[in-house]
Amino acid sequence: MRALLLGGAGFIGLHLARRLLDDGGDVTIVDDFSRGRNDPDLGELARGPRLGVQHGDLTDPATWRVLPHGWDQIYLLAAVVGVRNVEADPARAVRVNSLAVLHLLDWITTGEHVFFASTSEVYAGAVDAGIAPVPTGESVPVAIGDVTAPRYAYAVSKLLGEAAIIHGARAKRFRAVVGRFHNVYGPRMGTAHAIPELTLRALRGERPLRVPGAEQTRAFCYVDDAVEAMVRLMSTPRADGRIVHIGDDTAETGIADLAKLVVRLTGADTEIAPAAGAPGAVTRRCPDLTLLRSLTGYQPAVPLEEGVRRTVEWYRR
Numbered sequence: 001m002r003a004l005l006l007g008g009a010g011f012i013g014l015h016l017a018r019r020l021l022d023d024g025g026d027v028t029i030v031d032d033f034s035r036g037r038n039d040p041d042l043g044e045l046a047r048g049p050r051l052g053v054q055h056g057d058l059t060d061p062a063t064w065r066v067l068p069h070g071w072d073q074i075y076l077l078a079a080v081v082g083v084r085n086v087e088a089d090p091a092r093a094v095r096v097n098s099l100a101v102l103h104l105l106d107w108i109t110t111g112e113h114v115f116f117a118s119t120s121e122v123y124a125g126a127v128d129a130g131i132a133p134v135p136t137g138e139s140v141p142v143a144i145g146d147v148t149a150p151r152y153a154y155a156v157s158k159l160l161g162e163a164a165i166i167h168g169a170r171a172k173r174f175r176a177v178v179g180r181f182h183n184v185y186g187p188r189m190g191t192a193h194a195i196p197e198l199t200l201r202a203l204r205g206e207r208p209l210r211v212p213g214a215e216q217t218r219a220f221c222y223v224d225d226a227v228e229a230m231v232r233l234m235s236t237p238r239a240d241g242r243i244v245h246i247g248d249d250t251a252e253t254g255i256a257d258l259a260k261l262v263v264r265l266t267g268a269d270t271e272i273a274p275a276a277g278a279p280g281a282v283t284r285r286c287p288d289l290t291l292l293r294s295l296t297g298y299q300p301a302v303p304l305e306e307g308v309r310r311t312v313e314w315y316r317r
Helices: 011-022 040-046 061-065 083-088 090-107 120-128 150-172 194-203 223-234 255-266 290-296 304-316
Strands: 002-006 026-031 051-055 073-076 113-119 175-181 209-212 217-219 243-246 252-254 272-275
Touching: 002 011, 011 026, 011 040, 011 223, 040 051, 061 090, 073 090, 083 090, 083 150, 090 150, 113 120, 113 150, 113 223, 120 150, 120 175, 150 175, 175 223, 194 209, 194 255, 194 304, 209 255, 217 255, 223 243, 223 290, 243 290, 252 255, 255 272, 255 304
Parallel strands: 002 026, 002 073, 026 051, 073 113, 113 175, 175 243, 209 272
Antiparallel strands: 217 252
8 A cells, every 4th residue: 555645744644654654555755844854753764665755845836746646545634733833824824724735636636545634623613603512523514713813724724625625526536535633632743732732831840830721621632543543534435525523532621630630640740720711712622423433433542641641751751
């Protein structure tokens, strides 16, 4: 099996690459290495004979012109992610995330097979408005709370990507599935996310430990479980043309309780100080995974405490 990972040097991408290599596949990563070029995890994988790594800017048509075809699976993971990164430059988020998918549609050929990485943020406005239930399935209305707010640039770009992939697959007759990720976490995810941020501040001895949005709840999904869902969806013909939620509906927890877990696992001598959440953040998020389970038999395997322990230890190192 030959897999092309577009944006494969990122957080989920490298975990996926490792899984596909472990399964015996040949993997090629194309990335602009905006996370940095001296990535020891990538370096370790690249020493093997079945991983190819190419530098490429997926917003540049020249990158696509030299990409070969003939892949069994193509994963489009490249995006500007993280609330801080998006709010710092929302125009860049829209540009990068949109151009990557639109160039893919120009490049792809009939019969190829694509996974597009989307996000629960596309329906966050519907949850806020009270027109989407929680846990949330795929059939709820998508809604953008405020198109002028920098935070929502990410959701806008991913919503465009969903429509482009679904309609493009019909027009150009390629296979496609859209996966909406829900609070995926784990080692090497960066720092601008709740679990690594709390972990790093606890390890640095912040006292008290400030916890924004302590009253909110999330259903956190360990990255290995998310990768398992991706692999299963790409092996399931019934998933073609579908939008499917990916997450862990067994691990819903309050952010205050999450912070207490992080404090315990880091051994930090501190106490929790609740603070106001970020503007635009939903109060509660949890996916309804009925469709994912019916298509693939997926069941999350990594409990929250074990996943957070693995994540804490990686950041400690």
